[in-house]
Amino acid sequence: MSDDQRFGLARVATLPGPLRLDGGVLLSPVDIAYETYGTLAPDAGNAILVTHALTGDHHLASNHPVTGKPGWWARMVGPGKPIDTNRYFVICANVLGSCMGSSGPASINPATGKPWAMAFPVITIRDMVRAQAMLLDHLGIERLFAIVGGSMGGMQALSWTATFPDRVASAVIIASAARHSAQNIAFHEVGRQAIMADPRWRGGDYYADNDPPTSGLAVARMAAHITYLSEAGLTAKFGRKLQARDAKTFGFDADFQVESYLRHQGLSFVDRFDANSYLYITRALDYFDLAEEHGGMLATAFRGSPTRFCLVSFDTDWLYPTSESRSIVHALNAAGAPASFVELRSPFGHDAFLLESPELDRVMGGFLRAGETR
Amino acid sequence: MSDDQRFGLARVATLPGPLRLDGGVLLSPVDIAYETYGTLAPDAGNAILVTHALTGDHHLASNHPVTGKPGWWARMVGPGKPIDTNRYFVICANVLGSCMGSSGPASINPATGKPWAMAFPVITIRDMVRAQAMLLDHLGIERLFAIVGGSMGGMQALSWTATFPDRVASAVIIASAARHSAQNIAFHEVGRQAIMADPRWRGGDYYADNDPPTSGLAVARMAAHITYLSEAGLTAKFGRKLQARDAKTFGFDADFQVESYLRHQGLSFVDRFDANSYLYITRALDYFDLAEEHGGMLATAFRGSPTRFCLVSFDTDWLYPTSESRSIVHALNAAGAPASFVELRSPFGHDAFLLESPELDRVMGGFLRAGETR
Structure with a gap:
């Protein structure tokens, strides 16, 4: 294993772009900080992109450099774990707009040599996804074995399947929603x-x-x-x-x-x-409304989708409640896309997806394994 | 009708006290701003105290002096309304600690001649109630025909029935709770x-x-x-x-x-x-836990109570949900106190108690009228 493939080594890809943002701005270059775990198969067919939540980062299963604590999903990702790094090549990238190494308001605006601050362009969930697609191009990954995300990560996963349907074989969307509600x-x-x-x-x-x-x-x-x-x-x-x-x-x-x-x-x-x-x-979260991007019909976002979907919600989550997952499943059904859905019980509300949950582990492991035999 | 009895005339009673607060401080004098509506019966038997919510005030059914808007419960209180000022003498007092004329951090500390600010003693719901009792003494009202309150007003009503049980014939507690939850x-x-x-x-x-x-x-x-x-x-x-x-x-x-x-x-x-x-x-709200004041058993607060109770909750209220009202009713049942309870449907959440609600009007009017024949 070369240094470059060490478990959870943080790297930054400087992608020349330009990336055309939903707001109309061309961003170039685009820095994306990321970590990888496991080994990419020769056919690049075992890649899983894990997308993170609002305040998450790419330190998925390695220690966080500031807090020293284990990565935010270390219990889910690793050798022999539900997202098994003995089988899969797992990528996690800091989202565009964040502050852990990817381009965002705190990074340097090349035009001025100073931090962008509020001159950084307003971005969308789809812009985050487009930047991730550029990263996958850079890594030589044409198609994802799976994309997996909870909360805002689930929104990115949804946006991936709608924006690059041919690049996603399977999608796991946990404790998420297809749009931000008024609340x-x-x-x-x-x-x-x-x-x-x-x-x-x-x-x-x-x-x-x-x-x-x-x-x-x-x-x-x-x-x-x-x-x-x-x-x-x-x-x-x-x-x-x-x-x-x-x-x-x-x-x-x-x-x-x-x-x-x-x-x-x-x-x-x-x-x-x-x-x-x-x-x-x-702001990117509040702007997110997948149906709106598809003529107001959520099912249209998934029409003809080649992706298999797995939706998971938690019964005590009142941020993105089960009803939100259910409406996504209804749209998937209407679009004829294969979708499984389960509401899990937990006392922990929205945070449940980050916590010990043997049921979630079983759903995750089972759904991913089933994708290997297709 | 003398000037003093005009509908909704705001007055301030300066009560010599001292008022012994739950925190141990003696407060003296105590200013209480209040308004009254209707006419006190010769036997003083028709007085209803309406208690207000966190940011409410004594401008119950008169125009607010700052905003110019109608009083916060003008739709409920007035001639021919559910709290009928043709029948009842209605009192509403600005709570201790507030800023509309009653003693609070913005009022003058007589010891310094300057505003109390954070030198004002921390108060409790029961302290608010004790100050209201002093006001009733001042007005010559020994026993309330009824006390009526929503939200924090309901907590004051509960505290009234536990602190001065012989002074309250009937209590209407709307969209409230017997304690503040962790959330x-x-x-x-x-x-x-x-x-x-x-x-x-x-x-x-x-x-x-x-x-x-x-x-x-x-x-x-x-x-x-x-x-x-x-x-x-x-x-x-x-x-x-x-x-x-x-x-x-x-x-x-x-x-x-x-x-x-x-x-x-x-x-x-x-x-x-x-x-x-x-x-x-x-702070007073967070400190409120009626059971804690009675050895940890809510029913103890109502043991032997001569008061008849009416509890109302709203199905979409997630601040003080129906389960909170229900646990009060269980305690009243356990204590043998007469209690009626209804959960009303409304799309408006906690604020429903302030809004148009014919069902609430009927419950209020009916419960008060029934108290006249006892």
Whole structure:
């Protein structure tokens, strides 16, 4: 194994482009940070692209360079795991617009030699997908054995099957939706307003003096984090439990454990994420509406699709509830595309897809294995 | 009718106290702003106290002095309305800790001659109730014909029946809960952090130069506002509808109507509400746990209660869902207290209790009238 094929080695591909974005801008070059796991088969037929969620990154199954923690899906991806790197060549790329090495508002605008900041063009989920397709071209992968994604990753997977149908044999879409709802948009707008209300945001030009709008970003993260958890899960985990001192302070410290937990979520997030990237990626999510891209009919997006689909939802997910997955399945059925669908039980809400779930492991492993015999 | 009895005339009672707060502080004097509607019967037996929600006030059925809009429950309270001011003497008092004339962080600390700001003592729902009891003493009302409240107003009503059982003949508790859940606390903590992250908050000392933390308060309001609406209601009202220009801007303006709506909710709120009051009242809500005040058993709060209860919930309310009302009813049943309960259908989520609802009107009118014949 050459150095280049080491398990989870992070690399950045500088792709000349130009990439024509949905907003009309031509972006060139396009940097895409990515990691790969396993070995690409001689016919390049065993490649799985795993797409990440809003604040995810390409450190799928390797340790995160900032936090030192295991990759966000290390329990799912590896030798002998459901996405088995002994069988598959697994790629995970940091999305366009993010801040972990791919082109985004924090990266250098070649025209000015300075960070793009808010001069970076607004992007869409489909733009992320187009950039990933350029990366696959670069890697010599014409067709994916599978694309797998949860949450925003599932939206990318859906967009892949609609944008490059001939390049995707199988698609696994977990805890996701074909469009952002009014409530989804509303929560994101709260986050964006929290960031832009932070005086240190300064119209996005905060990079030079390394004084980013961490207060606003932390509030944005806190609000979003509530939507990742179920009400029942929060009650089970925290309820009304007080902090160690076990008494109300009659003050404004974090008396309740859930307050302390949320504050920690906000504070730890700002160490690893860029506020402008948060603006851009939430905007891409809010803009996402696969049906709208196909004349208002979701089924049209899948008409004649050669892809086999697997949809998974979680019963306590209120961010992208089961009804969203079901409407995708209905559209797939209407389009005559092969689709399996399961709603799994979990107390953990939207975050369930990232957590221990033997049922999800079985669905994933089984669906991928079945694709090998086609 | 004397000037003093005019319909909805706002007055402030300065009550000498002292009021002993749950946090141990003695507060004196206590200002309570209130309005009354209708005429008190010679035996003072027709008084109804209406308690308001988090950001409500005593302008129940009169025009709001800042916004000029009709009172928050003008559709419910008035001559011939369900809470019929031809029959009842209706009182609504601004809660302790608020900012519309009652003692709170924005009012003057007599010890310093300056606004209390964060030196104001942290208060509880029960403290609000004790202050209201002092107001009733001042008005010569020993026993309430009824107490009626929605949301936080329902919590005050519950606390009234547990704290002063002999002073409440009937209680109507709408879209409320006997305790704040972990998710409820989490949303409030986001709002508090948004306020305290605003540099203009300055530890709460922003009154002197009239430069309050409006950005943080607006974000807090936006986050909370989402919880007042149902997902289905947001979809029905806004869906993914774009603003008038009817095209995505590929920018960060309010492209979607729901964004514009939320921004408006945030911006208009800061004109009428004080950020520190928002901190104090959300804290009081989070501290509320009626069972905890009674040895951990909610039924104990109602043991031997002479009050008749009416509970109302709305099927799409996810802030204080039907399950919360149902657990109150179970406790009332266990305590042997007379309780009627109905879950009403509405697309409007928690806010339903403030909106047109003929069913709620019928329940309210019928329950109050039945109390007259006892």
